[in-house]
Amino acid sequence: MLELENVSFTYDNGAGVGTRALEGVSFSVEPGEFIGLIGHTGSGKSTLLQLLIGLLKPTEGRILFEGEDIGQKGYDLKKLRSRVGMVFQYPEHQLFEETVFKDVCYGPQNIGLSQKECELRAYEALRSVGLPDECFYVSPFELSGGQKRRVAIAGILAMKPDILVLDEPTAGLDPAGKNEILDLTDELKRDRNISIILVSHCMEDVAEYADRILVMDHGRLKYDESPVVVFSHVEELEKMGLSAPAVTYIMRKLKDRGVDVRNNIITIPEAGAEIMAAFKRRHP
Amino acid sequence: MKEIIKTKNLGFDYIRRNENGEVESIARAIDGVDISIEPGEFVAVLGANGSGKSTLARHLNALLKPTEGTVWINGMDTRDEGKIWEIRRTAGMVFQNPDNQIIGQVVDEDVAFGPENLGVPAEELPGRVEESLKAAGIYEFRNSSPNNLSGGQKQRVSIAGVLAMHSSCIVLDEPTAMLDPLGRNDVIRAVRALNYVENITVILITHYMEETIYADRIYVMDGGKVAFSGTPREVYSRVEDLEKLRLTVPPVVRLSKFLRDSGLHIPADILTEDGLADAIAKEYNAGT
Numbered sequence: 001m002l003e004l005e006n007v008s009f010t011y012d013n014g015a016g017v018g019t020r021a022l023e024g025v026s027f028s029v030e031p032g033e034f035i036g037l038i039g040h041t042g043s044g045k046s047t048l049l050q051l052l053i054g055l056l057k058p059t060e061g062r063i064l065f066e067g068e069d070i071g072q073k074g075y076d077l078k079k080l081r082s083r084v085g086m087v088f089q090y091p092e093h094q095l096f097e098e099t100v101f102k103d104v105c106y107g108p109q110n111i112g113l114s115q116k117e118c119e120l121r122a123y124e125a126l127r128s129v130g131l132p133d134e135c136f137y138v139s140p141f142e143l144s145g146g147q148k149r150r151v152a153i154a155g156i157l158a159m160k161p162d163i164l165v166l167d168e169p170t171a172g173l174d175p176a177g178k179n180e181i182l183d184l185t186d187e188l189k190r191d192r193n194i195s196i197i198l199v200s201h202c203m204e205d206v207a208e209y210a211d212r213i214l215v216m217d218h219g220r221l222k223y224d225e226s227p228v229v230v231f232s233h234v235e236e237l238e239k240m241g242l243s244a245p246a247v248t249y250i251m252r253k254l255k256d257r258g259v260d261v262r263n264n265i266i267t268i269p270e271a272g273a274e275i276m277a278a279f280k281r282r283h284p
Numbered sequence: 285m286k287e288i289i290k291t292k293n294l295g296f297d298y299i300r301r302n303e304n305g306e307v308e309s310i311a312r313a314i315d316g317v318d319i320s321i322e323p324g325e326f327v328a329v330l331g332a333n334g335s336g337k338s339t340l341a342r343h344l345n346a347l348l349k350p351t352e353g354t355v356w357i358n359g360m361d362t363r364d365e366g367k368i369w370e371i372r373r374t375a376g377m378v379f380q381n382p383d384n385q386i387i388g389q390v391v392d393e394d395v396a397f398g399p400e401n402l403g404v405p406a407e408e409l410p411g412r413v414e415e416s417l418k419a420a421g422i423y424e425f426r427n428s429s430p431n432n433l434s435g436g437q438k439q440r441v442s443i444a445g446v447l448a449m450h451s452s453c454i455v456l457d458e459p460t461a462m463l464d465p466l467g468r469n470d471v472i473r474a475v476r477a478l479n480y481v482e483n484i485t486v487i488l489i490t491h492y493m494e495e496t497i498y499a500d501r502i503y504v505m506d507g508g509k510v511a512f513s514g515t516p517r518e519v520y521s522r523v524e525d526l527e528k529l530r531l532t533v534p535p536v537v538r539l540s541k542f543l544r545d546s547g548l549h550i551p552a553d554i555l556t557e558d559g560l561a562d563a564i565a566k567e568y569n570a571g572t
Contacts, residue, residue, distance in 0.1 A: 039464075040434065040464045040466060040467075041434040041435050041436070041463070041464050041467065042434060144333055144334050145333040145334065146333055168462075171461050171462055172333075172380065172458060172461045172462075172491070173333060173491070174331070174332040174333045174335075174491055174530045174531065175491060175493070175530065175531050175532040176332065176527075176530030176531070176532075177332070177333055177530065178491075201462075201463065201464045201465060201468070203465060204535065238466075241434075241464050241465065241466035241467070242464065242465050242466070243465040243466070243469075245535070246494065246534070246535035246536060246557060247535055247539060249557050250536065250539065250557050250560055250561055253557060253558060253561035254561050254564055254565060256561075257561055257562070257564075257565035258565065258568075258569065259564060259565050259568045268535060268538050268539050268542060269542070271539055272539060272542035272543060272546065275543060275548075275564060276543070276546050276548075278568065279548065279567075279568060282568060
């Protein structure tokens with residue numbers, strides 16, 4: 001659906017001096033995929049996101065959405081941005097309307113939909129992020145941090161995107177609020193076949209939710225693999241300023257201590273089951 | 285008074301006024317909080333969004349003044365206007381966003397800014413800056429522009445800035461929320477070193493439970509009150525209570541509980557990866 005072909009990007013610092021931010025990045029996004037995007041600060045993640053919605057144009061290479069080059073002259077970027085929805089960091093800072101409902105209507109209105117259609121979409125979007133009805137007509141500023149963030153996500157969902165890109169959507173949320181947002185994205189994927197691209201600094205989260213992980217390092221796409229494969233490269237990840245989930249480290253430590261377990265394990269339930277199975281083998 | 289930080293019956297209301305200055309609404313953010321922290325302690329504060337953690341933190345260096353009750357920093361009442369700079373020097377703050385707290389063009393200049401403002405003699409500044417940068421583990425970047433640093437490095441510059449004021453206490457309000465794993469590790473390691481080596485009192489507010497396992501004590505906040513407190517072992521043994529308050533336990537504790545519930549004899553008070561691996565291996569190798 002969305003395809004990057006050998007995309008490079010250089011920030012122009014004037015006078016012919018440039019900073020290379022991306023180098024030959026290629027990958028594709030299929031419908032209903034949950035993709036985790038990880039990388040250290042400055043690895044090129046933000047540049048990549050801006051390229052995906054046409055805020056920046058590749059210096060080299062091209063980006064295709066449904067087979068069409070989004071960089072070509074006359075390409076309808078407004079339409080692209082309704083199909084590829086972007087939830088930026090701390091999106092609640094961009095809420096501005098008097099009521100939650102109006103705020104969510106803003107996007108659909110902007111693409112020229114009828115008032116009725118806008119309201120239907122806003123209602124549906126707010127319901128799907130799990131915001132209680134009594135919050136619809138209050139000022140967004142009266143809501144809690146987690147609720148505000150869900151309103152901001154609803155504003156993007158009201159555009160009915162096929163791909164939802166979230167840049168650290170759980171930063172600063174308490175553990176329950178974090179799970180609510182992650183579960184919500186997972187539901188959107190399962191129930192509506194929306195592709196999710198989740199940028200996160202929390203390895204546990206991408207390990208648990210992603211079908212595939214993209215790892216960026218110094219502007220290059222280092223890995224494009226399943227979570228299990230990505231997190232088997234512990235040493236390489238650490239060199240890139242990343243890490244593996246805590247359970248992966250525990251399994252490796254167990255193996256070092258002679259416990260017969262697989263060490264390519266990345267979630268707690270899996271780790272628990274694997275350890276119990278090892279005990280059964282050892283003490284039948 | 286022995287405590288470096290003490291609050292008694294601390295209450296705080298956020299008051300919203302309309303354009304005529306009339307009170308429109310009052311929201312109680314902190315309600316009857318009594319805490320006391322001794323010099324050299326490492327204290328973590330946990331709590332859901334809106335539980336009052338940040339409001340509490342802002343009372344500890346007099347950014348906010350109590351609506352009710354009293355806050356003493358090293359014996360000084362935060363309502364005493366004459367002491368305000370001494371209070372802010374004693375308890376320095378580091379905030380969540382690394383980009384909002386650095387003002388210097390060069391790292392060492394930024395770190396010198398605080399003590400310079402306090403009137404520290406110019407000949408003393410370089411020494412203080414050097415020692416602070418070293419303590420925060422960021423000395424090698426002393427001549428860099430802050431723009432070229434990562435989030436974790438910037439946070440350590442902010443920490444060095446607090447140290448350069450010879451603060452005896454540092455309050456960190458979610459300092460790692462915006463950092464990548466390496467940045468998070470480096471900041472937490474720097475904070476632990478300050479506490480352990482320099483004996484600086486640390487108050488760490490965080491949503492990452494695993495950052496708190498080396499704390500001496502944890503306060504858990506809920507609805508503006510302290511819901512409960514204790515050592516990390518005590519607090520993280522209360523999984524259900526924490527979950528009710530929208531919190532959780534570190535991954536090590538979750539796995540350990542899973543194994544215990546499945547019938548393994550794993551002690552309930554393990555907090556570290558090595559500790560858990562040792563306990564599992566011991567049980568595994570027993571009786572054969």
